[in-house]
Amino acid sequence: MKEDWTTPIPANVAAWHFLSRTSFGPQAADVERVRRGGIERYLDEQLHPEKIDDSEVDRKIASLPTLTMGAAELMEDFPPRKQQTNPASRLPMREGNAAATPSEGGASMQAESPMQPAMEDGRPRQIILELAREQFWRAAYGQRQLQEVMVHFWMNHFNIYAAKGVDKWLLTSFEQDAIRPNALGKFDALLAATAQSPAMLFYLDNWLSVSPNLASGGFFARPANRPPAAAERRGLNENYGRELMELHTLGVDGGYTQHDVREVARCFTGWTIDRPRQGGGFIFRPRLHDDGEKVVLGHKIKAGGGVEDGMEVLQLLAAHPSTAHFISLKLCRHFVADDPPAAVVDRATHTFQQTQGDIRAVLKSILTSREFNSQAAFRAKVKSPFEVVASSLRTLDGETDGGAPLMMSIVRMGQPLFLYQAPTGFSDRASSWINSGTLLARMNFALALAANRIRGTRLTFPGSTPADDGQTVLDELARRTLGGSVSPETRAAVLKSLDNLKGVAGGDLRAVPKTTVVAALLLGSPEFQRR
């Protein structure tokens, strides 16, 4: 079947469709508001989250101690488990080899059992769990839904693996200081905030990168009788330079070479972390910087620029046409379809360039496009596991502490939050979310949630009385969870199993209310897996 990007979506589901993309799950009141006031008005409100009162969820979040603590405080209050003897401890502290302990470095970085050994050890795990709770709460109960959708988008775009070294103490600040304030702002500001965040400097190793000339003498030559300091032996690290272009800005086919990677890495030498073991912030160390001339993407960066070299590179990349296209494509993939039509991507790219990367403007161009509002876009996206959980809670009045059992649910469905190792982040495509194992996990989540068997989480939507017939229960729950748009096959299967249940004598489901059975089947249905 050829996809139809021109036929508009039927009016009765248009508001539902819009909210299923711009929020973590349409709620009746919002659907009504969009129907009455129109999409544009609602969108304009959501694009200015600072004007939306979100004090209720803010109060809830204020109860999470780690969310109000800085990195320095977190490191002091949530120290790592006693470190084993390791070579790192012999390296000078002032060079900050905080990362290099056996329990935190590469050896434990493989994706393992759900919470991974690196995260099971010691109290730092609580920091990551509280960050997850904040995200569950904001998604389920926050009013600034579009901002929250974008926080998730950018956290994944600028992915950081929480189990790598000190990143578990730095991720909270990354989310709160770098991502959230810029999620709907200008792309260059967002990019700069990530570039200077200790979390990113650490994750992509830039904090270790020093001028390749450092050891070779010259003005800074050390006396011959002194051994080289760690920084002098370290040399250039290309990791950040490469991922900055491949993943954060230009895209892998964005027109850069290995030579550009090296030149960009030279520009960022000296961009490091002040006292990384104590949770210090970004610092530029001129002594470690390569102050020679560089050429990045054909653009000359004069010698002697110091910290400005890096800023110049960020501006250059943020303004590059490849970046406009790459970011627009990823946004369209998230909001429209896995393979969005070129027209909507091109329009978004154009807007990006015209507005110097105004994320609000780009979003508006996508969300008000013909393609977004077309028949082909309806349920074109498979929900991520986080979206499955959040939309379940939102549509069936879930109460949750957002704790570890809920986190485990999305891990089983294939989304270990904050623990995706590679800087690519999770793929935003149906084929990567759905396989026989994760689909089973989705059905199991539906059963567990509907039966209130997830510790710390329960659904509180109005139950049914035994007098309610199956049809009534089904209609009500289908309206809540699926906007009423449910296939005849799913309807038939639900009604049939309600029928069969009557025949289960003394079985384990005899006393289970109809609502539980219907909720389980609808949350696990094919329709609910999509947005």
Place this chain on the structure above:
Amino acid sequence: MAISRRYFLKNSGLTLFGAAFVPTFLRRAAWALDQPAAGARKKVLVAIFQRGAADGLNIVVPFGEREYYALRPSIAIPEPAKAAGDSPSALDLDGFFGLHPSLASLKPLFDARHLAVVHAAGSPDSTRSHFDAQDYMESATPGVKSTPDGWLNRFLQTAPHTDATPFRAVAFASTTPCTLMGAAPALCTQDLGTFHLGGKANSPGRGVQLLEGAFEEMYASASDRLLCSTAGETFEAISTLQRIQMDAYQPENGAAYPRGPLGRSLQQVAQLIKSDVGLEVAFAEAGGWDHHVNEGGVKGQLAGRLQEFGDALAAFHKDMGDRMADVTVLTMSEFGRTARENGNRGTDHGHAHAMFVLGGAVKGGKVYGDWPGLKDHQLHEGRDLALTTDFRDVFAEVAMRHLAVKDPASIFPGYQVSSARFRGFLG
């Protein structure tokens, strides 16, 4: 099991999908209804991906090369000890190469000629991006990012089995690895022991069975192709796993799998093979090789990863016993690491690395490949171990000589496979 297959056939019916779309599992199920269960022994390939770029030079150590020690002053593995009781050192394989001492459990397999090494192997593409390089290796099309499917999936496509089960290809991973992406179905799970609906593995209550039936029904008839066909695989697999009782498995011959995902994956692979449920391709992952900082030498981070890696492979070999005759295990990593250690006592992204081949038909006890040397001018781009064996020649040798592929052209698009380039570890 038969009920679930028949259910699909009766209620969704092939006609419901029209001629254009008949999901694989339905075609298969239609055929399988009149066939005995897949019981014949099959050749099995177990592919293990070391994600993160494993340091081949410290795994299979060229201790006979002086340059090696010059390049790695703080992390080199000492040459084999002259006397027992000396401090840990490389385990001599052939007077030039030695295994990292943490791989001691693999040494007897090498000595007994079950285990071979192909050194200086890898991808001819010189990308140093993990992601690109993994994609290239898994698609077996270096330099081509647009390849939509993985090489093992294409193998499955070229040798279709009408009696294939959902266990023909199993990936132990959280998401389907690129290696197995494509038109042929592959089961993906982190742990088969948890592969069931509801809380209990072997005794689902009547209620759970009822809900399972309802889910089966709504997915079987869904117009959503991806979800429909994936669900078909899911339900068929659940039935089989109930039958073979995953959680009751006892490894044989005194094999003890190490804790951790690789050990668990390989134990479940062993169980699937012995249960004759139709496994032909298994994929497992072993992560944590990206040691830019403090890689360690005889001890340290790499040593820790290798301990688990070697012990898992050795336990699998022991557990499988005679059934190893039908099995080849092949290990791979997206690229190797710099020949020189860096200033952080680690290594950075490099080029060629070392692959292991283990199995009954393997002509082991030998390190295959031409050794390119580690002198400055011999290094790839002046920094990495150069490549002398294209990984596709290793894959193709396994495909043709183990999996009996006759025409590998469609598995390795754009590559002229020639047995003249095979290293000969399989005959």
